[in-house]
Amino acid sequence: MIERSADRLNVSGAMVMDNARVLLGEGCAQMTKGDVVFDLSAVAEADSSAVAVMLGWLRHAVRIGAKVSFSGVPAGVLSLAELYGITALLPQA
Incomplete structure (x- = not known):
């Protein structure tokens, strides 16, 4: 689930294969021009689909x-990004 709070999009719950398409669509639909921060600190579970x-x-x-x-990117997701060699592609706020 994604909720907007000013210039932040707060992601909560799971970021796993089962809901990856929904999260992608929801995040894109809520995104606007300018600076947007996706806050993942409330993500309870994540797999490689989060990347x-x-x-x-x-x-x-x-x-x-x-x-x-x-x-607030979960440590496991950061580890996967490092493993894939794409850490630099995921800018941290």
């Missing part, structure tokens, strides 16, 4: 002229 969703949000941001960054 794919984050990359999808970044691609959408480029299309609409937004600048996305992430805060």
